[in-house]
Amino acid sequence: MDFTTIASDILEAGGSLALSIGVFAFSVWLNRKTNSPLLNPLLVTVAIIMIGLTVLNIPLESYEKGATLISSMLGPATAVLAFSIYQQRKILESNFLPIFAGCLVGSIVSMVSAYGLCELFGLGDEVALSTLPKSTTAPIALAVTGELGGTASITMAAVMTTGVMGAIFSPMLANVFHIKNKVAQGVAIGTCSHAVGTAKALEMGKLEGAMSGVAIAVSGLLTCFIVIAATAIM
Numbered sequence: 001m002d003f004t005t006i007a008s009d010i011l012e013a014g015g016s017l018a019l020s021i022g023v024f025a026f027s028v029w030l031n032r033k034t035n036s037p038l039l040n041p042l043l044v045t046v047a048i049i050m051i052g053l054t055v056l057n058i059p060l061e062s063y064e065k066g067a068t069l070i071s072s073m074l075g076p077a078t079a080v081l082a083f084s085i086y087q088q089r090k091i092l093e094s095n096f097l098p099i100f101a102g103c104l105v106g107s108i109v110s111m112v113s114a115y116g117l118c119e120l121f122g123l124g125d126e127v128a129l130s131t132l133p134k135s136t137t138a139p140i141a142l143a144v145t146g147e148l149g150g151t152a153s154i155t156m157a158a159v160m161t162t163g164v165m166g167a168i169f170s171p172m173l174a175n176v177f178h179i180k181n182k183v184a185q186g187v188a189i190g191t192c193s194h195a196v197g198t199a200k201a202l203e204m205g206k207l208e209g210a211m212s213g214v215a216i217a218v219s220g221l222l223t224c225f226i227v228i229a230a231t232a233i234m
Helices: 003-034 041-055 060-071 074-079 081-087 089-094 096-120 125-131 138-148 152-176 182-204 206-233
Strands: none
Touching (some): 003 041, 041 060, 089 206, 125 152, 138 152, 138 206, 182 206
């Protein structure tokens, strides 16, 4: 490999990395400016980059040279969830049973309903396996998909859709079903719509946000255990 090729690869990797960070920073600013759950930073970032790559006719392989640096951080990001549980340990201790039960039931229902609907509409096993971890945070969802042999792009689309839908409809559903308990609201939001929903839970109140943050980590761990157990049995 000559110097020109190496320099070209470095420029491509640096360019795609700078593009990803720059677009995401803009998406965060836009979300804060509009305060709209529809303009979720992750969703807007993906849309802008997809349009940019298509319009400029940039090969996906070239973009991925820098994007893989971001993907490599998913592992450490997953481990950081343990710190989230530690920070909220007092709340977890005082509400252990409802949190654990809510996260367990929510995780099981999420996976069973996702798989069942995919099979019902004939979407195939690949799509079904890819959407199983849709309600967990992205690092865990991608790790689970990798173990199951699913497709990462389908998983990310499912995770983003689930998060945005949860942020939009969670407050309304809480009112419709007369769920007044703040712990229950937070656990439900965190379990079904991960970090995107948690941002909405924080707007609802500090306790709801804290409980949602705990639920993200607990439901993520439970999802991993359930998948491991199911894989071992099968």
